[in-house]
Amino acid sequence: MRKLIIAILIGILLPVVVNATESENVAPEKRKRVVVLDPGHGGSRPGKAAGKIYEKTLNLDVALEVRNQLAKKMPDLVVYLTRSCDSMYDANRDIDNRMRAEFANRKGADLTVGIHANAHDNTAVRGGEVWILSLNDKVLNYNKKKANSFADEGDYIDIENIDRSSMGFMLALARQLDNEPRNRNFARVLCNNFKSLGLNDRGVFDSVVWTLLYYLEGPGALVETGYMSNPEELKYLASDKGKKEVAGAISDAIVYFIKGLDAAGEYADAGAEQEQSTQSTASKESVKQDVKDASGAGYTIQLISSKTKVNINDSQFKSYRGRVMLVMGTGSWCYKYCFGSYASAEEAKSDLAEVRKSFKDAYVVRYEAGKLVK
Template sequence: MKKLALCLTLALSLLWSANAWAATYIASPKPRVVVLDPGHGGPNRPGASKKGYLEKDINLKVSLMVRDMLAEKAPHITVYMTRSKDVELAADRTLDNRMRPKLANDKGADLFVSIHANDGSTTSSGFEAIVLNLDEKTQSHTKKMSPSLNAHKDYELFEDFKKDAAQYLDAISRLMSNDPMNRMFGRSVGEQVTKRGYRFSGVLDATKVYTVLYPLECPGIILEMGYMSNDKDLAYLTSEKGQKDMAAAISDGIISYFESVTLMEEYAENDTGTEDNFTEDDTLRYYVYDSSGEGYTIQLMSSNKELDIYHGSFKEFRGLAMLVMGTGTFKYKYCYGCYPTAAAAQSELAWARRSFKDAIVTRYKAGKIVSM
């Protein structure tokens, strides 16, 4: 559990600064394994279908480009494909979906990326990164499925632990530790998408338990590249430039995600329990979720009552916001990050305002908001 907590803390700390770290990162890259999953496939599963274009074809084309770009730019990343042709993985639809994460589990993958194009209204548009959320639906599904999941060996040490309880606990803790990584990866791709001038709508919680993400042992998400129901998105996704852009954004997102992961791992290895090994420059970028000291934070919203930080109203900051007490009627201030300087907090404000347009930088001391 300690390892999990450490992993979460590290993931949270690095969540927003992946690029800044990656820019200064110089080391030989570690070997990684990625499973790319071009959604749908075969005669019975075309996915969305618009103006004669089939989603399965777009998904496959872009996925193959991602594979080739990774082979060229990042040979340390081994890529497996759930399909590299227009085929289905199983006649049964549920089984077909389950085969996809299963490949990632069987290969001991570090990351699973399911590539899709969306269908919706004609006005919906943009790239979305969909993550499995940790709500009741996912939890009860996990409970139902847990007898068939692999339980971690550690639990066998506890003799009075029932096997199904161990499997459930194991599956839940895996979901929890993957969650910040999923979001970090989603954001990493999102930054690359934005860089190429295409709309990124954010990292979104799945509204149901997607079989294609379940049960997945490594981090993994669904990328919806755009809306086939939207004429502009469709034209882009079916153009050579659009497909190249998408593939470059996804492959660069994968590369920069792994750079951040490597940093986190190296930090965990070198962690002496103090922050002595940080240079001043690192400190500027590194922030922990502990408002007991003194510094600056980004106030996302305030409320007149205490809120559950895992509630959907926290949007992208679900589970990431922390409560810092202020004064007045709306004394419950929900904040993100602890920064040593106002400038450091300011540099992340634009990100926060994507979800909370009224977010501001504020100062805290000993767990309380103090005036700037």
Template sequence: MNTHKHAFNIILTVLFLIFAQLGAQKKFVIVLDAGHGGSDVGATRKYENIGLVQEKDVTLGIVLKLGRMLEKNKDYKIIYTRKIDEYPSLADRTDLANRSHADLFISVHCNASTKSTPYGTETYVQGPDQNKTNLEVAKRENDVIFLDDKDRERFASYDPTSPESLIALRIQQSKYLESSLIFGGYVEENFVKKDKRYSRGVMQKNLHVLRLNAMPSVLIETGFISNAEEAAYLASDKGQDEIAESIYDAITSYKKRIDRNQKKIVEEPKELPLKNDFRILLMSTPNKYAVGDPALKGLNYILTIKENGLYKYYYSVTNFASIKENNLKTAKDAGFRNVTAVSFIPNQDMNTGYYRLEVYTGKDKLPSSSPILKLLKDVERVKANGIFYYTYGNVKSLEAATKLQKDLEEKGITNTTIEKVYK
């Protein structure tokens, strides 16, 4: 009898743990990020009547007040990027939010201007810059990446002006942009209606602290420290309490909206890969262009294939229809208007020809001391219309040709072109 009772208790315990875990999984996870911190003080001003006002102190005060309000609600799980005067890198803030599978990321900041007259609140969501007058906001918030080695390494190679970056930004943020805009709208609406503040609106801006987040995310500029009246408000308990409460009410409204829509959400079928690869044909021309040539309009991931005397320039490769369409749009946005998607069958051998590499073209004949002639055997030379063409290799598939091209690059032979030869 005791054995049965013990087994029954174990079952109850297991069921309790399962249901407890399920309940825990339903919590709405919010990451609160108090902007700046530690050696990064952010915007700062000193006034005779209120003393020194530092952005890092104001943001921490608001976040801690907001967190205490949220922690009273058992439906929320609150995670802080910092609760003391320290500087977490932008990478750490993003990684924390992504590891936590957060449902919402809120970064709290204060604005500043070289003039003392600007005032009001702004909320930013991640996206291509839509408001050119606010470039100083992005510059100020992004400049802190140089404070941390991890940030420098992660963001150093990122060029926000390149066509690939812009389209990647659109793709990455399309899933979360609408939700971020909705939440940002609630925040700014509350600042106006509840706190009688002036709202400068919800805007899109390319900000590093939001760029890699896999959830709806906003950066709230709670007011201008450079404005004496707003600085006093931001530094006061009354001001911080009101700001925190307005953000809290915005979270509540947003959560209710999500709960209402949850029942309507139908999971989209997973996109299946296409049978063939697709590359975007940018142009066919007798002219040969090197990587980085202005004729390629800043696009990377270019595959050049010479065919029947013409150089064909292909952009990117994918076997997913949605990415193919995005690649087409990227090419058109870059300035190529008459682009088309061309199908490539993976690992298909040429039955009526072969691929080789064009390793050099020029008006001058290569000297015997040329590294190309020294490193490669069986290089073929042809002269046509006053131009010398040096070619190498004989492989059956495009994949084999690209591998051969990579092998030559490792030997120091660069700027080669794959050529398709018909028998």
């Protein structure tokens, strides 16, 4: 059976290898590295909860902080988030997670990192852990047991219902064969980073087949930053210090991973390359702008809010085109496009009448570090 699978895999992989070689000859130096961050859950799926603290919120805060840190640590890296606000792709968990993986695949991600927080019946359990994809027999059997005991928390594949002779499963196996050493290496480095923060290093796990990881074409891992069920750890995870430190551990591991790819001269398939070289520039600029313009604190005039990201040169900004800045709010209308930066609310209000000639509902808001403050 194993020989048969390997034979099939060679059949699948060979054309991929040939394509990759051809594409490297074209223009590998033009391609920028891409990392996709996936803050787990969102919208009507809060994930784990501890009182009023929801996992979806912690995941997003950490992901946004990882993005900010990467902009400083590795400015050439193109970083995408699967979500930047309290949203999801689909109310169906399986479809939602699969769409997140497909988002990363479309972007040609060199690495995808799912960001989650965990919980356990035993409140003494604490620490960070990192999950990678593995589809060996031991894992598949364990998954069956695991799926039975945590049926209502399953952001993972119900492997029993997957046809193991299907092309989808074979492709997942092939991808695993391709990426597992790198995934494991990234996971190990990240666990070590957790350890140096003084957190409990729970290690690298591969006993559950997470939906996100199953459908990823490139390398990826799913991080559980800590246990919300442990009161002390929850306090840490919900604190600014905790979020910054955990994000630091993740961003350092990403930088290490990308440098490793660069050193090995490895480039992902060029299919996404063209798309990226144009998209990455736009994305980079908008990220830079988020960081640069709204990174301080002050008052600004909110013109519009949007459910999706809008180009700052869009015609809807009228005479303010190209002069607006993005401030992140909460809820599903989380993209707040604002004009001006003022030291006081009074100063901002002095410009409000003029702005209201174009945006009659405009009003003054306060922002700090790129975020709206209530």
